[in-house]
Structures are given as structure tokens and as C-alpha cells.
Amino acid sequence: MDIVQFPAPSRRLLLPDVPALVAGARRAVWLTADGEVETIDLDEARRRLQRDTLLVCHARSLARRLNIDRFVALDVLELYAFVHPARFVVPTPRGLAEALGLPRPDGAEDDALTLIRATSQLLTDLTDPEREEKSDPVAIAWFMGVGGQGYSWNWAPFVLSALGVPNGPPGGRALGAFQVWKRMAEWEDGPPEPPPGQIPVHANDARRRLSDLLQSGMRGGKAAEPRPQQSDYASAVSTAFTPRNHPGTPNLVLAEAGTGVGKTLGYLAPASLWAEVNRGPVWISTYTRNLQHQIDGELDRLHADPAVKARKVVLRKGRENYLCLLNLEEAIASLPSQPVFATALGLMVRWVAATRDGDMQGGDFPGWLPDLVGRARTVTLADRRGECIYSACQHYRKCFIENTIRRARKADIVIANHALVMIQAALGGEDTAAPTRYVFDEGHHVFDAADSAFAGHLTALETSELRRWLLGAEGGRSSRARGLKRRVEDLVAGDDEGAALVDEVVMAARALPGEGWANRMKDQMGTGAAEAFLLMVHRQVHTRAHGRDSFYSLETETAEPVDGLVAAADELEKALGRLQHPLEELAKRLTARLDNEAAELDSDTRRRIEAICRSLQRRGGVTLKGWRDMLKAVGQPTPSGFVDWYGIERQDGRDLDIGMYRHYIDPTIPFVATVGAQAHGMVVTSATLTDGTGDVEQDWLAASVRTGAVHMAWPALRASVPSPFDYPARTRVMVVTDVRKDDLVQVAAAYRELFLAAGGGGLGLFTAISRLRAVHQRIAEPLEMAGLPLYGQHVDGLDVSTLIDIFRGEEQACLLGTDAVRDGVDVPGRSLRLIVFDRVPWPRPDILHRARRDAFGAKRYDDMITRLRLKQAFGRLVRRADDMGVFVLLDPMMPSRLAGAFPEGVELRRVGLAEAVRVTRDFLAPPPSDGQPPAEPRLLEAKPED
Structure with a gap:
């Protein structure tokens, strides 16, 4: 720029x-x-x-x-x-x-x-x-x-x-x-990268590189000290960076590293060294965007020069995370007739000119800006699914996404996320060659990420989105969504058979739900085969589901379908077949052009054809085939290894989506078959990888099941490095026995008194949004009177990352949140010194969980998931050696067998609320500056010292 x-x-x-x-x-x-x-x-x-x-x-x-x-x-x-x-x-x-x-x-x-x-x-x-x-x-x-x-x-x-x-x-x-794009530099293509070498990274090599990274950090002004545990960890994970000995099976390391070990630098040491000597990328995969950017920050130690780092380190996310320059241009073109958007677009243009990579989700884009000036001309300018026209776009050679993809091909370290890695491995990605070395940080989430990546959702939203991708904007809607015909018309010009296939697609796509499907569902008046099927699903859910008048999502089994559902499924399956065939044939004809016209096609046209063919194959050969398989099972037993159900997704009592769902009972099976089969080396790591039963073999078995290691042909190397933190001295864990968890007045009072006793820095975790809102309403005023600002997910209207930024920056603040706040939050220091859980976070007893519970050990499976959630929550408390924290559970029914969620030596005490408040106040009181004992705090003056 x-x-x-x-x-x-x-x-x-x-x-x-x-x-x-x-x-x-x-x-x-x-x-x-x-x-x-x-x-x-x-x-x-x-x-x-x-x-x-x-x-x-x-x-x-x-x-x-x-x-x-x-x-x-x-x-x-x-x-x-x-x-x-x-x-x-x-x-x-x-x-x-x-x-x-x-x-x-x-x-x-x-x-x-x-x-x-x-x-x-x-x-x-x-x-x-x-x-x-x-x-x-x-x-x-x-x-x-x-x-x-x-x-x-x-x-x-x-x-x-x-x-x-x-x-x-x-x-x-x-x-x-x-028009800031006019001053943006164009990316340039280079020759294909050769395959990486096979030079191993040995344990001593990893230790030396780690030492270099730590010394570099000291010179750069960042505190970094050698830790024996960190060096041991780097040595262990280096096994994944040696040549594999068995085809289709990677050198797999399951590595649990307690908080404070420094596992990020621990695995970056062998990963960066392997990438340098073998001239191939290592993909670091995380579950949360927050950790992606933390890892990126750690790599400043390796590449202090931003220009060098830009070549060596790349963050990769899905296309929908990045700003689309064509969307921006079209929004700006509408300004003279829509001046209401001048402020939003002016601020967006200023950001586009200054941004590192156009990332609008967790990058340098202000997460609070859409709430400030509206979503209509901020986050909606991101690349929307299915609308990219690739090299036909005039901004193609300046495109943030395309530039990031090309940089990733030449980078040493690519920081991605679990979802992107799994989808690319399963379906083939935009990168020319699949990576051979992976590190899955937040490895305890591999199971959940695979569950999302390999599931089938035949729903109104998914099918209507496919119709929009195929037909473009309909009914006079203002949108630049171009249907398939407009996207490929120049590519099939002069090809009568290709043009006929496009017409077949357009005709068959009308069986999918169109604009206004939600209103038609409500009025029980569907049009087309898909809406007819969804209406029958709606009937079965409302006929069979429990609590159908509640505000929450509904679901029911697929067994014993209501009258008419099998026939509707059969009609939709045939309609989807009429759509799948021309999509697959069109993909074959376009792919043939790459061979037949190899000497004539320019590079941009080749890439455009490749991109369109990937989309056609994914939607035709994968998505539609999966939906058809699901429909064929209606009225029949669900195939072994899967669980099917019908559901209505709701938010605040309003129906958002409806359809049929299919999930693997064990989603690590396709994970191993895709990512595992192509990888040569793989590290799966977390601070909470194993279970906490106390039986070492049983605990590692849980880790193997949750990561897919049990399906590998060759056993994984297991490594466990304990935390250097003194948890018994630095933490307290209490279960409050005299607060009724079903009485929100008592629950709110407990939160209020505990937050006041801590003087702020309290994180309240909830298993239901309704409970969170009710507690927030009751305690916001008394906390404010004590000088403690209170923020709430689903209350303040701010995105989660912004709420966490606020919480991290204000030592006296308190925050209420759900799972999204619990996982992957890094708030060191006194800003987080108290965690209060409203009740034991048992897994929700839905149809999918019931199937997995039967498959993975019934009660043991419930306990494992719950211990993992408690482990993750507790792990937020102590992030540095000098941190102190209190963990409180407001559930007298917590069974003792869950105590394994907490570190060895930490005593779980069952106390009344008054005692919990006293312990919290005494344990977290800031040290007096004059050697005198701290004064007893008063309600209106309960402000912790900085």
C-alpha cells in the first residue's frame, strides 16, 4: 500500500x-x-x-x-x-x-x-x-x-x-x-514448490532451537526463562518431525503439557527447525481464533523483522473470515444513493488500507466496530459462501484471500484452525500440496471439530443456501450473488453439451427451498420437494419431541416416521439425484478443458476452472451424495456408526432452521482416514488431554479415543509434562453446599457476594443463557455500587472476543459467560482471580450424546466430558507463576469422582456460602503496601488495589 x-x-x-x-x-x-x-x-x-x-x-x-x-x-x-x-x-x-x-x-x-x-x-x-x-x-x-x-x-x-x-x-x-484497492500491490505467482525433504529433527536439535528462541525473546524485551519441563516437552514432540516408517500412518505424539510449561514455544522449536531444513510448511492448528493470534505473537521471537515474518509465517482461515474487495467496491458504488452508510464505509476504508491481511475475525479488525456502526457495511463485506468468482474478479490479484493462500504455500509455519485443516484434507483444498506435518494445539477439541466437519445437515438453511449458490439472487433481492449460469457462461461458450448441463442444474435447483421458506413452514404451505420433506419433518418433531412449547431447540428420533414422511423423503432423494448428475458431469467437462486446452488456457482461467470444479465436486459429489444417503435411510435402520435425528433449531422461541441431521458416533474415524492418512508426522497437544480418573492407563485411553489415536495402525508416543505451578499453594477449590441451584435468587446472591469478596476479577460460568441473564439482572447494580463493572455475554451485545479484551484490561471487572468464554481464554494476572460455576457442567442429554454415551462407556463417558470442562475452566485461573485463584462450584450435588479434574494436591472443600465468601476474601486480598493487615472492605468501597 x-x-x-x-x-x-x-x-x-x-x-x-x-x-x-x-x-x-x-x-x-x-x-x-x-x-x-x-x-x-x-x-x-x-x-x-x-x-x-x-x-x-x-x-x-x-x-x-x-x-x-x-x-x-x-x-x-x-x-x-x-x-x-x-x-x-x-x-x-x-x-x-x-x-x-x-x-x-x-x-x-x-x-x-x-x-x-x-x-x-x-x-x-x-x-x-x-x-x-x-x-x-x-x-x-x-x-x-x-x-x-x-x-x-x-x-x-x-x-x-x-x-x-x-x-x-x-x-x-x-x-x-x-477506492483504496487502487493503491494496493498485486501478488505475484511463483513456480510450484517442490516436495519437502525428509531430514529428521532430533531431540537435541529441538532443545537447542528452543534455547535460541528463548534467548531471542530476551533480546527482544520479552520475559523468557529456561524451563526444564519445556525442554523435555520439545524433545518429546520432536518425534513427529522424523520420517515415518509406515505408509498411511503418521508418527503421532500425544503430548499433555500442564499450564506454565510453555508448550507453544515447545512445539514451535522442532516445527520451525523442520520447516527450515526441509523447505516445507508445518501447519499449526487451533480450535479458537484467540490462540491462533497468540501463536502468531510468539513467532515474533523467531522473526523479529516484520517483513521476514510475513514471508515465513501465515495465518490461514476460511474464506468467510476475510474482507472481499468486490463487496467493498459495490458498497462504495452505492454511497451516493445510500449516504446513511458513509460513516461505516469511511471507517472500513481506513481499516482496509492499514490492515495486515484483511482478516475480519480475530485479526486487526476492531471486533466492536460492527456493533458501533452496524453490520450492513462492515462484517457483511466479508467473502460470502459461494459468491467468489475467482479470477473473473477485477480484484483477483489484490485479493486478501488469494494472497494469503499463495503466501501459505511458501511459508514455514501456517497457523490454521481445526475446521479448515479437516475440510481441506477431506475435500481437497486450495493449496497445491497437502501438508505432511501438523501440530493440533487445543487437541482436546479434535473430537468436537471433527464432529462438525464430517457431519451431514439436510436442513432448510443448508439447502436454501445451495439454491442461492446455483440460481443467484431471486425475487428482486438486492444482491450480487451470481448463479452458476452467470459464473460459468463464458467457460461453456460454444459447448452445447456443457450449456445444456447448466440448464439442467438451473431447472433441478428449483426443488430446493426458495425465498420465504420460513414463512411457508410456519403456514404449513411448502413448495417443491425439499419444502415438502421439511414440512413432514416439522410434523414429526412437533408430534414427538418433548417440550415443544419451550423456547429451546427441539429434536426427535427418525424411527417410526409419521405418515407421508417416507414418501416425501423418496421424492426429495430423486430430485437431488436430478441435480447431482449434471453438476458432476459439468465438473468433468470443465476438468477436461484443463487437459484438452492445456496449451491455450492462461493461468488465471486455469485457476478459475479448478476453483469452480472443486466447488461442483464438493456440492455434487459430496454434499448431495451425503444428503441422498440420509434420505434413503428414512424409514430404515440408521447405518452402523452413525446417528440420525430430526430437529428444529430455535433462538428465543423463534425457529431458525429445520431438518435432518447425521453425525458419526465417532467422528475421529474420518479424521484419521483423511488427515491421519496424508500426514507424516502429527502432534496432538493440550493442557487437558487425559482424563482425571486417577488410573493412568484409563486416562490415556480417554485421550486416545478423543483424538482418534485408537484408530491409528501404529501406536502413538505418549508424553506428559507436569505444570511447574504450585497449585495447592496458589489456588482454592470449593463446592458450596447450602445454595439451591434451582433457586436463581440464591444463585444470584452467591455470585454477588463472591464477586464482592474477590474485589472483582470474577468470571461467572453458566450452563444456560437464561440463567446467565437472570443473574446479571440481579447483581449488576450492587456490583456497580462497589465499583465493580459487570459484563455479560448475550447481555451486552458485544462479541465474545471484545468482552474478553475488556475483562482482561480491567482488574475490577466481572464477566458472565457460557462455553465460548470458558474455552481458550488467556487472562493472566489479577484480572481473573475467581471462577464461579453455576452448576456441574454435565453434557446435554440429547440424541447425539445418548448414542455416544452408549458407545463410549455410559456413565464413564459423562464423567470424562464433565471433568474435561471443569479442567478447562480451572485452567483459566493460573496462567503465570505468581497468579492466585479461587474456583467455586455452586452445586452441592457434585460427585466426588469429578475431583480428578483438579491438579494433584489441590483440596476440594465442601463449605457453606458464608465460608466460601470468607476464604475468597482472605485468599485473594491484595498484599498490604505498608505491612499492616488489610482493612475489612465495605460494600461501597470494595475496590482492589492495582
Whole structure:
């Protein structure tokens, strides 16, 4: 991206003369530009918001808290996104202060003052004449400011004044500045990469590389000290980086490394060395995006130069994670007629020009921005499934996705996720050659990832999405979705048989659900074979499922189908056959062109044909075949090794999807048959890989079952490296015996008192969203009175990663969440010092779980899953040697056999709530600074020291 230079003859700092407002659960602070402070109730805050223009932080969150729809405000986060695009910030006053080097606020009054200080600092940053820009801030800000009646960006006058051009740019260049792709560099193709070598990495080699990485980290200013456990771990996993001895079976290492061992650098040591000496990539796979970026950060130790690292290390995700430049261009083209989107698109353009790789899910894209300015012109600009036209797109050679794919082919380390790795191995990916070395971090999730990757869902959403991919936008909808005919018409031009196959596809696709299917399901009036089948499924679910009047999802068995269901399944199976045949034949004809016209086809056309053929084969040869197999089983016994059911997916009582589902009982079987068969070496690692029964062989057997190692032809090397942390001294684990878990008043009171006793830093985990919301409603106000802000998943409207960023950045904050918050969260230090679980996290007793329970040991299987969840939750508490934490379970019915979830030597105490509160307060009290014992905290002053 080119650097944009612009003159600045008369830069002047113009600050908004408006009050700042910060609101909590019960009270708000109003700070005038002159420094007058007033504490007001929320009703008064609502009145003032609707009357005045205010300075705020995250206007949408404030609107939810005050229960109002819209108000005029200057949102400091919008200004930050404009001034510092693609630069991280926690979206709170404290987060702004830390990002801008301002004094850390302490309390609501300081928060309000920070908004004024942050505004001044951000505008001052714009006045810097040496500041480098990758997009034109003058033209973009000016267009955002004159975007249309009622939609102008309120910050525009202040930004333009700071830039020295209060009247905007010279005429005619404003909207053109939004076309940032014109200044983006094109990627270049290189020759195919040769296959990697087979030079082994021995244990001593891995230890030496680890030592080098640690020393490099010290020179780079990051704390890194040699740990014997880490060196032992690196030595053990190096076995996966030696040549395999048996075809179709990798050298597999199952490696459990306790928290604090440093397993990331432990496996990166042999992985990076193998990649260098053999000139082939090692794929590091994770379950969560958060860990992907943590691993990427660790690799700064190996490649301090960002330019070198960009060549050697690549993050790979599915296409839907990246911004699509064609979507961006079409959104910008609509701006003159839709000025309401000027602010959103202006901020998006600033980010696109500055981003590292266009990643909109966990990369440098602000996760809070869609909530701030709307999803319509932010996350919806990502590459949508099935719409990519590959080399037919004018932005193909600047495309973020295509560039990432090509960089990955030449990289040493590719950081991907379990889902992408499994789908690419099963169906063939966009990379020219399959990797031969893998590391599966968060290995305890391999089973769940494989379950998702290899399942079959014959549902309304899946089938209607296929229709959209085949037919494009219908019914006058505004969309650039091009049907198959438009995508391939030039490729089959002059080929009458090919064109006839396309027409067959178009005709057969009309059997799939079209626009408005949900309303027709509700009215019991389906059209086409697919909707007729789904209507019969709907009838069976509502006839047989328990709790059909509840707000939650419903399901029922496929046995003994209701009258008409078998006939509807038969009709749909035939209809899908009429669709599958021409799709497969078309793929064959296009593939033949690659051979027959090898001398004439240019490279871009070849790639386009290859991409289209992959899609046709996946949807025709895999998806449709799988659906047809499912339909053939309707009224028949389910094939061995699978479990089928019918279900209706609901959210808050509203039907979202309906259909037939098929899952492997053991999804590691296809995982081993795909990834395992092509890999030469594979590490599956986690801090919670084994079970906690106390029987070593039984615990490792559980790890082998959950990772698929039991299906490998050659046994895995097992390695276990204990945590160096002193858990008995640094943690406390308690089960509260006198709180009724079905009484939410008692449960909420327990959360309130425990959070207050800890002085914040509390993570509340829930097994149901309804329970989380009920507790949040009851405790938000008393916690705020004690100076402890409370955040909630499914309450605050923020994405999970943003909530965790806020929680991590504020030591006094508390957070309520579900599974998504429990897994893969890294919050070191005092920001997380207490975990409270509302009840034992038993697996949900649904049809799929029942089948697996029967297959994997009944009660033992339930216990294994539950211990794993408790292990994962407990593992969030101590992330550094000096961390301290308390783990509390509000469930007197917790059986003692689950105590194996906690480290050896940690005592599980059964106590009353009052005792749990006392232990929490005493154990987590910050050390006194003057040698005197800490004073007994009062409710309104319960603030931990920094």
C-alpha cells in the first residue's frame, strides 16, 4: 500500500465543547467541557441524551444500558477507528487511556475525564506533520461529514481542522479516496514448490532451537526463562518431525503439557527447525481464533523483522473470515444513493488500507466496530459462501484471500484452525500440496471439530443456501450473488453439451427451498420437494419431541416416521439425484478443458476452472451424495456408526432452521482416514488431554479415543509434562453446599457476594443463557455500587472476543459467560482471580450424546466430558507463576469422582456460602503496601488495589 502525502498549511486543534457522559447500571456521571461533574440517575441521563450532543464511549452499548433507540453523540471509539485504524484498543475509557498513553482512570468521574483527554490526544495525533497515511484522511473524513441529511459524521469538522483543511479536499477527489484497492500491490505467482525433504529433527536439535528462541525473546524485551519441563516437552514432540516408517500412518505424539510449561514455544522449536531444513510448511492448528493470534505473537521471537515474518509465517482461515474487495467496491458504488452508510464505509476504508491481511475475525479488525456502526457495511463485506468468482474478479490479484493462500504455500509455519485443516484434507483444498506435518494445539477439541466437519445437515438453511449458490439472487433481492449460469457462461461458450448441463442444474435447483421458506413452514404451505420433506419433518418433531412449547431447540428420533414422511423423503432423494448428475458431469467437462486446452488456457482461467470444479465436486459429489444417503435411510435402520435425528433449531422461541441431521458416533474415524492418512508426522497437544480418573492407563485411553489415536495402525508416543505451578499453594477449590441451584435468587446472591469478596476479577460460568441473564439482572447494580463493572455475554451485545479484551484490561471487572468464554481464554494476572460455576457442567442429554454415551462407556463417558470442562475452566485461573485463584462450584450435588479434574494436591472443600465468601476474601486480598493487615472492605468501597 502506497503512503499518501498531503499538505497541512493550517492545522488547528478544534475540540468539541460538549459534555461527556458515562453510565453504569444505576447512576451516570455528567462532565461538562469546563470540568463540572454531576452524578445523575439513568432517567435524567436519558433525558439529556435526547436533548444534547454528548461525548461518549461506545454509543450502542450506552443506548442498550439506557434502553433508548437513538441519540446524537460524538463516539470516541469512532474517532479512534479513524485515527488509528487496525490498531488494537479495548473499547472502554480505560482501554482508550492505555492505548493512547494517558493516565489510567479510577472510577466513573475519571472515565468521563478520560473521554475528553482521549479526544484531545487523538486529534493531536492527526496534527503530526510526520504522520504516515495509507489512505487519504482528508477526502474520506470530508465525504463522511457531508454524507447526507441526518447521516453526517459528527467528527468530520474536528478531524478536518486538525488536518489543516477545514473546507475539505479540492473538488472531485472525495469519493475516489474510498477506492483504496487502487493503491494496493498485486501478488505475484511463483513456480510450484517442490516436495519437502525428509531430514529428521532430533531431540537435541529441538532443545537447542528452543534455547535460541528463548534467548531471542530476551533480546527482544520479552520475559523468557529456561524451563526444564519445556525442554523435555520439545524433545518429546520432536518425534513427529522424523520420517515415518509406515505408509498411511503418521508418527503421532500425544503430548499433555500442564499450564506454565510453555508448550507453544515447545512445539514451535522442532516445527520451525523442520520447516527450515526441509523447505516445507508445518501447519499449526487451533480450535479458537484467540490462540491462533497468540501463536502468531510468539513467532515474533523467531522473526523479529516484520517483513521476514510475513514471508515465513501465515495465518490461514476460511474464506468467510476475510474482507472481499468486490463487496467493498459495490458498497462504495452505492454511497451516493445510500449516504446513511458513509460513516461505516469511511471507517472500513481506513481499516482496509492499514490492515495486515484483511482478516475480519480475530485479526486487526476492531471486533466492536460492527456493533458501533452496524453490520450492513462492515462484517457483511466479508467473502460470502459461494459468491467468489475467482479470477473473473477485477480484484483477483489484490485479493486478501488469494494472497494469503499463495503466501501459505511458501511459508514455514501456517497457523490454521481445526475446521479448515479437516475440510481441506477431506475435500481437497486450495493449496497445491497437502501438508505432511501438523501440530493440533487445543487437541482436546479434535473430537468436537471433527464432529462438525464430517457431519451431514439436510436442513432448510443448508439447502436454501445451495439454491442461492446455483440460481443467484431471486425475487428482486438486492444482491450480487451470481448463479452458476452467470459464473460459468463464458467457460461453456460454444459447448452445447456443457450449456445444456447448466440448464439442467438451473431447472433441478428449483426443488430446493426458495425465498420465504420460513414463512411457508410456519403456514404449513411448502413448495417443491425439499419444502415438502421439511414440512413432514416439522410434523414429526412437533408430534414427538418433548417440550415443544419451550423456547429451546427441539429434536426427535427418525424411527417410526409419521405418515407421508417416507414418501416425501423418496421424492426429495430423486430430485437431488436430478441435480447431482449434471453438476458432476459439468465438473468433468470443465476438468477436461484443463487437459484438452492445456496449451491455450492462461493461468488465471486455469485457476478459475479448478476453483469452480472443486466447488461442483464438493456440492455434487459430496454434499448431495451425503444428503441422498440420509434420505434413503428414512424409514430404515440408521447405518452402523452413525446417528440420525430430526430437529428444529430455535433462538428465543423463534425457529431458525429445520431438518435432518447425521453425525458419526465417532467422528475421529474420518479424521484419521483423511488427515491421519496424508500426514507424516502429527502432534496432538493440550493442557487437558487425559482424563482425571486417577488410573493412568484409563486416562490415556480417554485421550486416545478423543483424538482418534485408537484408530491409528501404529501406536502413538505418549508424553506428559507436569505444570511447574504450585497449585495447592496458589489456588482454592470449593463446592458450596447450602445454595439451591434451582433457586436463581440464591444463585444470584452467591455470585454477588463472591464477586464482592474477590474485589472483582470474577468470571461467572453458566450452563444456560437464561440463567446467565437472570443473574446479571440481579447483581449488576450492587456490583456497580462497589465499583465493580459487570459484563455479560448475550447481555451486552458485544462479541465474545471484545468482552474478553475488556475483562482482561480491567482488574475490577466481572464477566458472565457460557462455553465460548470458558474455552481458550488467556487472562493472566489479577484480572481473573475467581471462577464461579453455576452448576456441574454435565453434557446435554440429547440424541447425539445418548448414542455416544452408549458407545463410549455410559456413565464413564459423562464423567470424562464433565471433568474435561471443569479442567478447562480451572485452567483459566493460573496462567503465570505468581497468579492466585479461587474456583467455586455452586452445586452441592457434585460427585466426588469429578475431583480428578483438579491438579494433584489441590483440596476440594465442601463449605457453606458464608465460608466460601470468607476464604475468597482472605485468599485473594491484595498484599498490604505498608505491612499492616488489610482493612475489612465495605460494600461501597470494595475496590482492589492495582
